[in-house]
Amino acid sequence: MDASAVVTPPYVAGPFHLHPFRALRLDPVRIGDPASARLYARPYRNVEARLATWRARGDVTEDDHEALYVHEYTDSGLTVAGVVGALDISRRTPIAAESVVLPHEGVHPEQVRELADRMARMALNPAPILLVQDFPPAARQCVARIREQPPDHEFSDRGGQHHRIWALRDVRAIAELNHSWSRTPALVADGHHRYAAYLRLQAAGPGGPTDRGLAMIVDQHTAPLHLGAIHRTLRDTSFARLRTTAHTLACRWRDAPHGEAVAALHPGTVVVTDATSWASIQLPLPPGAAAVQFLHESFIPTLSDTPPAVRYHHTVDEALKHLRPGRDTAVLLPAPTLADVWNSVVSERLLPEKATSFQPKPHPGVFIRHLRV
Structure with a gap:
């Protein structure tokens, strides 16, 4: 990769905060189905009509109330668990050590522009970016308590992943989570270009729905993503x-x-x-x-x-x-170790393109966020 062709996404200042949102979700028979990709295909301006058609057919639903979501999914015997929400990206810092979201790969500006334009035309965050962190004890205990309860949704999708989802609306529990990880940085595991597109949209329209971007933060201690080569x-x-x-x-x-x-x-x-x-x-x-x-x-x-x-x-x-x-x-x-990746991040050195493979990723369509004005 030509290093001159990539840039480092801006750094997001703390606190690390996930906001509740009303999740859109595809029908399980469409999640993991490659044909579902046509929802995000050009022309983007027709996505609203397409969503309305899918809603009428029952192929896409929207929760009635905002929530954070504890999401557990299993793929090929590996179980991953984390929390999905709308990540606050409204503040910037020029100093990597002060950032609460740390990318480890550079991004191609033209690809970022294309993704930002696509999301703006669709008025959607089509899937969460993946972040990893060793949850602080309070956050880990909170998620563990939630996972002990019966899930609000449980299904296997067309691609073979099994999902369990809990909607978290308790104000005190949400505050507990956000207080726990407010100053603990998270590493971007997957979705560097979408993350940079979030930041581009936020800079173009601060103070609105693009002050946040859809993200899932995974506890690498309890139910981690596998880091492969x-x-x-x-x-x-x-x-x-x-x-x-x-x-x-x-x-x-x-x-x-x-x-x-x-x-x-x-x-x-x-x-x-x-x-x-x-x-x-x-x-x-x-x-x-x-x-x-x-x-x-x-x-x-x-x-x-x-x-x-x-x-x-x-x-x-x-x-x-x-x-x-x-x-x-x-x-x-x-396979690089997580320590290798963190060493690169703290020394402010980008890893080469496609240096890491965090797996398994959740299939698109489990969580979609509508960008409402």
């Missing part, structure tokens, strides 16, 4: 060229059979293959750095005067499937 394929880059570059940068290169090479994958070691040969590369990482940073900041720029095109893959199988034998090389990366 995103692998790369380097287009038109030979295995031999990677070996030469590794020696140039004083990396430790080790040829090995497939299974042995993959077994060597480690926070400081990547694995490379051209579908015929395999090797592990031990990287000379500076303290606090992640393998993905070294790859993009040192290794790829040293490969050639013109860096290769990079493709991104969430699984090893996917990376190997898209590998063109004799033309490309795959780089299999270790």
